[in-house]
Amino acid sequence: MASHEIDLSAAQWRKSSYSNGTGGDCVEVADGLPGVVPVRDSKVQDGPVLLFRSPAWTAFLAGVKR
Numbered sequence: 001m002a003s004h005e006i007d008l009s010a011a012q013w014r015k016s017s018y019s020n021g022t023g024g025d026c027v028e029v030a031d032g033l034p035g036v037v038p039v040r041d042s043k044v045q046d047g048p049v050l051l052f053r054s055p056a057w058t059a060f061l062a063g064v065k066r
């Protein structure tokens with residue numbers, strides 16, 4: 001059976017510009033992974049990661065910006 005896991009060991013995470021240093025809602029996004037956008041809670045860096053297909057993430061951002 002083929003593995004469908006994505007290797008995130010080399011992911012370059014960046015914190016949302018809306019995150020703050022006082023323990024508020026913090027979201028990190030990794031760039032540079034073909035076809036997917038990983039998202040995680042910056043306070044739980046070893047925790048779960050949500051993977052969005054790139055077109056879905058683009059549509060989400062467009063909706064948020066409206």
